[in-house]
Amino acid sequence: MSSIIANSKRLVIKVGSSLVTNSGAGLDHEAIATWAAQIAALKAMGREVVLVSSGAIAEGMQRLGWKKRPSAVHELQAAAAVGQMGLVQVYETCFRKHGLHTAQILLTHDDLADRKRYLNARSTLRTLLKLNTIPIINENDTVVTEEIRFGDNDTLGALVTNLIDADALIILTDQTGLYSADPRKDPTATLVGEARAGDPALETMAGGAGSDIGRGGMLTKILAAKRAARSGAHTVIAWGREPDVLTRLAQGEAIGTQLIADEMKTVARKQWLADHLQVGGKLTLDDGAVNALRKEGKSLLSIGVSAIAGDFERGEVVTCLDTTGREIARGLVNYSAPETQKILRHASTEIESILGYVDEPELIHRDNLVLL
Numbered sequence: 485m486s487s488i489i490a491n492s493k494r495l496v497i498k499v500g501s502s503l504v505t506n507s508g509a510g511l512d513h514e515a516i517a518t519w520a521a522q523i524a525a526l527k528a529m530g531r532e533v534v535l536v537s538s539g540a541i542a543e544g545m546q547r548l549g550w551k552k553r554p555s556a557v558h559e560l561q562a563a564a565a566v567g568q569m570g571l572v573q574v575y576e577t578c579f580r581k582h583g584l585h586t587a588q589i590l591l592t593h594d595d596l597a598d599r600k601r602y603l604n605a606r607s608t609l610r611t612l613l614k615l616n617t618i619p620i621i622n623e624n625d626t627v628v629t630e631e632i633r634f635g636d637n638d639t640l641g642a643l644v645t646n647l648i649d650a651d652a653l654i655i656l657t658d659q660t661g662l663y664s665a666d667p668r669k670d671p672t673a674t675l676v677g678e679a680r681a682g683d684p685a686l687e688t689m690a691g692g693a694g695s696d697i698g699r700g701g702m703l704t705k706i707l708a709a710k711r712a713a714r715s716g717a718h719t720v721i722a723w724g725r726e727p728d729v730l731t732r733l734a735q736g737e738a739i740g741t742q743l744i745a746d747e748m749k750t751v752a753r754k755q756w757l758a759d760h761l762q763v764g765g766k767l768t769l770d771d772g773a774v775n776a777l778r779k780e781g782k783s784l785l786s787i788g789v790s791a792i793a794g795d796f797e798r799g800e801v802v803t804c805l806d807t808t809g810r811e812i813a814r815g816l817v818n819y820s821a822p823e824t825q826k827i828l829r830h831a832s833t834e835i836e837s838i839l840g841y842v843d844e845p846e847l848i849h850r851d852n853l854v855l856l
């Protein structure tokens with residue numbers, strides 16, 4: 485059996501609190517250095533990596549000398565704010581040794597549900613990847629309440645996987661994978677080597693967190709795999725302290741639990757777009773633009789749009805019609821209706837002089853476009 489990661493170019497790697505903080509005993513610098521070295525090796529193989537790291541609350545508690553996890557949300561938030569400083573310092577130091585810059589991104593689930601912020605986060609992350617940096621993502625604990633209470637970064641990892649259209653999500657944790665039951669409670673439990681992401685049987689095997697440090701347990705990891713599969717990404721759940729776990733996975737070795745997305749990426753993305761967002765407006769394309777989309781797989785540029793209808797905002801789904809009114813595509817539009825009205829029939833290079841700013845050179849990026 486070979487690893488589903490072998491052919492994955494863009495990876496989201498999630499490391500849980502129990503792992504980053506060595507079961508709550510402060511940040512584990514050595515382990516973080518090991519992952520940084522492996523991620524640097526993945527970069528050298530041409531992979532793109534986004535890291536989702538927990539550990540802020542646990543590190544904050546350690547720094548503040550708190551032995552017991554507080555139940556008051558504002559105290560958890562304060563601990564997260566203190567601990568996040570330590571977390572990013574360690575990552576920055578470790579990656580710098582490999583000549584890599586890190587970038588801190590703090591997100592809430594709401595940010596990814598909001599159309600505009602979704603596009604903004606996506607553009608920033610894609611730019612950071614182009615700049616060859618390692619984005620380090622955590623929840624923005626200061627401004628959330630429910631995430632902190634039920635907070636698990638597994639869900640965030642899956643949302644980021646969907647957001648940047650990653651090929652795979654690797655969840656590193658303190659167990660060697662998903663077991664038929666919680667191995668802390670049932671010593672006869674056996675490792676699940678491979679399964680279909682979204683198989684309901686997995687949910688009955690997975691329990692909650694086995695320690696006070698981690699939040700989600702296995703169930704949130706299984707649900708994250710199901711969510712990641714909706715944009716066609718596979719998930720691996722593996723032990724973070726397994727020697728060379730990341731580089732071995734990338735070289736094709738099957739380690740831990742592999743949860744396979746059975747939908748093709750393009751089909752899944754189309755479904756995801758169709759499910760998530762309602763059509764907010766219409767664009768009429770000239771024949772050249774229809775050709776560029778259909779035959780050449782290109783993005784839609786403002787120059788190819790001859791008319792618009794509806795009052796859509798940046799980030800809404802719009803439908804693209806040919807000159808006869810037939811729907812040929814749908815996609816997430818980068819400019820609002822009033823902006824599009826001003827830039828239609830104009831080249832991308834003119835956007836800045838017309839609007840005074842440029843969000844993206846494309847009206848709809850091809851990754852956000854589904855042909856019908």
Ligand SMILES: Nc1ncnc2c1ncn2[C@@H]1O[C@H](COP(=O)(O)OP(=O)(O)O)[C@@H](O)[C@H]1O
Pocket residue numbers: 499500501502503538656657658659661662663664665666667668689690691692693694695697698699700701702703
């Ligand atoms: N079926 C299962 N297989 C493996 N671990 C399980 C299972 N059910 C529950 N768990 C528990 O989930 C824990 C990992 O989740 P969690 O503590 O939230 O880690 P992390 O901080 O890495 O997200 C394990 O230590 C284990 O006790």
Ligand SMILES: N[C@@H](CCC(=O)OP(=O)(O)O)C(=O)O
Pocket residue numbers: 499500501502537538539540541542564622623625635636637638697698699700701
């Ligand atoms: N944002 C929180 C992460 C929440 C959490 O504990 O998640 P996880 O360890 O992934 O179950 C923190 O940094 O402490």
